[in-house]
Amino acid sequence: MGGNRTMQMPTGEELQITEFICARCGNCCRGEGFVRVFPNEAQRIAEFLGIPVEQFLREYTRVPDLAEDVAAGVRWLIDKPGPLRECIFLDGNACRIHPVKPQRCRDFPLKWRTPDAFTYCEGLRS
Known part of the structure; x- marks a missing residue:
């Protein structure tokens, strides 16, 4: 999720982010x-x-494209139909499963982020 991006671990100054307030964008x-x-x-x-x-x-899920995920019994959430490729649980800008959202979602952007996260994440820009 998060645009045409690949996952990247933070480096340099970006690593210094120790707290984050989500802007709910x-x-x-x-x-x-x-x-x-x-x-x-x-x-x-x-x-x-x-x-x-x-x-x-x-x-709400599909079989993953990665063999290691298949072997681990992991599934991937599906996207809503349409060009935005929105998470199936995104309602406007709110997560319908926020209290129980997957760890990957909980970890963004402190434990992982994409190379251009500072351009699309309003919380990181503020």
């Missing part, structure tokens, strides 16, 4: 990329949505 939830959902996260999200985990996996 939703830009990190749009664009190229994928969100891994581990089995324990799938269970938590399904419970939050009030549906069986099998239904969650069928309706």
